Amino acid sequence: MEPVIRFRSAVALVGPFPVLAGVDLDVYPSEIVLLEGANGAGKTSILRACAGLLRVVAGEARVLGRDLVADPRSVRRRVGLLGHSTALYDDLTVADNLDFAVRASGGERSGVAPAMARLGLTGRLPASRVASLSAGQRRRVALAVLVARDPELWLLDEPHAGLDADNRDLLDALVTDAVGRGRTVLLASHERHRAHALAGRIVTVAGGATDPSVPDRRVRDAGGPLGFGPRSDAPGPEPGVSHVA
Amino acid sequence: MWRDALLVAGKDLRVEARSRVTTNQVVPYALLVLLLFGFAFDQDRPVLAAVGPGLFWVAVLLCCLLAVQRSFSLESSDGARDGLRLSGLDGGGVFLGKAAAIAVQLVVLEAVLAFGVVVLFGTHLADPLLLVSTCVLATAGLAAAGTVYGVMSAGLRVRETLLPLLLLPVVAPVLLGATQAWLAAAGVVAGSGWRWLSLLAAFAAIYLTLGVLAFGTLLEDV
Numbered sequence: 001m002e003p004v005i006r007f008r009s010a011v012a013l014v015g016p017f018p019v020l021a022g023v024d025l026d027v028y029p030s031e032i033v034l035l036e037g038a039n040g041a042g043k044t045s046i047l048r049a050c051a052g053l054l055r056v057v058a059g060e061a062r063v064l065g066r067d068l069v070a071d072p073r074s075v076r077r078r079v080g081l082l083g084h085s086t087a088l089y090d091d092l093t094v095a096d097n098l099d100f101a102v103r104a105s106g107g108e109r110s111g112v113a114p115a116m117a118r119l120g121l122t123g124r125l126p127a128s129r130v131a132s133l134s135a136g137q138r139r140r141v142a143l144a145v146l147v148a149r150d151p152e153l154w155l156l157d158e159p160h161a162g163l164d165a166d167n168r169d170l171l172d173a174l175v176t177d178a179v180g181r182g183r184t185v186l187l188a189s190h191e192r193h194r195a196h197a198l199a200g201r202i203v204t205v206a207g208g209a210t211d212p213s214v215p216d217r218r219v220r221d222a223g224g225p226l227g228f229g230p231r232s233d234a235p236g237p238e239p240g241v242s243h244v245a
Numbered sequence: 246m247w248r249d250a251l252l253v254a255g256k257d258l259r260v261e262a263r264s265r266v267t268t269n270q271v272v273p274y275a276l277l278v279l280l281l282f283g284f285a286f287d288q289d290r291p292v293l294a295a296v297g298p299g300l301f302w303v304a305v306l307l308c309c310l311l312a313v314q315r316s317f318s319l320e321s322s323d324g325a326r327d328g329l330r331l332s333g334l335d336g337g338g339v340f341l342g343k344a345a346a347i348a349v350q351l352v353v354l355e356a357v358l359a360f361g362v363v364v365l366f367g368t369h370l371a372d373p374l375l376l377v378s379t380c381v382l383a384t385a386g387l388a389a390a391g392t393v394y395g396v397m398s399a400g401l402r403v404r405e406t407l408l409p410l411l412l413l414p415v416v417a418p419v420l421l422g423a424t425q426a427w428l429a430a431a432g433v434v435a436g437s438g439w440r441w442l443s444l445l446a447a448f449a450a451i452y453l454t455l456g457v458l459a460f461g462t463l464l465e466d467v
Binding site (some may be wrong): 051052053073076077079080081083084085086087088089090091092093096100101103104105106129 | 249252253259260319324325329330331334
């Protein structure tokens with residue numbers, strides 16, 4: 001089976017500095033893979049490289065079958081990135097922001113209303129300016145954009161940050177629903193308890209690279225605690241690339 | 246590309262309509278600039294009437310800087326630029342959309358400023374066709390060049406000071422051509438003002454083409 005993400009010795013630079021210095025990573029369809037590592041290890045850079053926002057200059061980087069070394073833009077409409085920032089316009093309303101984000105990425109407007117309803121953005125919230133929202137509400141709007149777009153690959157960078165307990169539960173449910181629909185999720189989170197419960201596999205990142213000294217850990221197989229894990233027919237990573245503990 | 250341009254222009258204009266920065270801040274600023282010019286030349290009313298077209302276009306240039314900075318500050322807040330890149334919108338379409346939104350704001354400003362130079366300076370504006378044609382071409386050139394240099398400076402910490410430094414020398418031909426055309430329309434200088442329109446048209450064509458071709462790359466690299 002073709003991996004959704006396939007990185008081999010991937011190197012990316014920001015200015016003269018290598019932020020990725022040899023990443024080897026395979027992520028297969030319908031997997032939830034957690035990137036773990038200390039601050040500055042390179043987790044966010046891996047997510048941005050997968051989204052085509054950070055150019056991989058050496059090695060191999062393929063996402064959804066597209067060669068990101070040759071053309072990082074080619075994959076963007078098929079991935080969704082929930083990052084530290086929300087990418088929302090303060091002066092637009094919640095509904096305007098969703099409408100623009102979905103239409104700009106070639107999606108259908110019909111997905112906006114159900115996404116708002118799912119994230120509890122109802123009542124006066126759709127007509128409220130984003131500038132007037134709390135940090136948690138902004139996070140929910142950004143999440144609603146992701147749900148309305150429903151991309152093939154979800155890239156989540158500290159997705160639980162800023163959310164209360166109920167909305168963290170909702171986020172976890174959205175992720176498991178997405179995987180159930182055949183989506184693939186790569187996330188980075190310091191919320192160990194929640195992230196471990198969510199992920200099917202854990203990859204350790206250190207110094208801008210996947211750490212070969214720490215084997216990948218398979219948290220659970222398909223049908224794990226949340227009902228979703230790596231597909232049972234997904235091949236394991238290549239020997240020497242990652243290992244399942 | 247055209248669909249993307251309409252989408253981006255609609256978004257930028259909706260942001261302006263909701264924030265009212267243009268109507269509540271830039272328009273009063275433009276009128277204030279005209280008033281200050283008026284104070285500086287007040288003792289010589291004929292001179293004021295004669296230099297009115299030049300002062301008009303200097304005020305438009307200053308407002309253009311504000312409009313461009315505002316347009317790109319929208320994209321630099323809270324990762325909006327990454328959102329725009331991630332959407333996969335066509336670079337040329339984003340350029341045309343942002344330039345069109347800036348142009349619409351400039352047209353509104355020019356209408357207010359033209360009224361201002363007539364009332365405050367006593368400038369006699371004749372030949373409306375020449376005036377409007379000049380405004381259309383000069384606005385297209387200013388918006389296009391402003392958008393190109395706006396994206397170049399947008400990712401930098403020194404963008405507020407760098408943008409005027411980059412943009413003002415580049416748009417000097419627009420200031421020259423538009424002012425000369427308006428001076429001819431006002432009867433201050435002899436000769437046809439229409440010949441200056443070819444300069445304005447060439448400037449607009451160059452920067453519109455450059456923007457459509459290069460904006461996507463500039464959005465990525467800066």
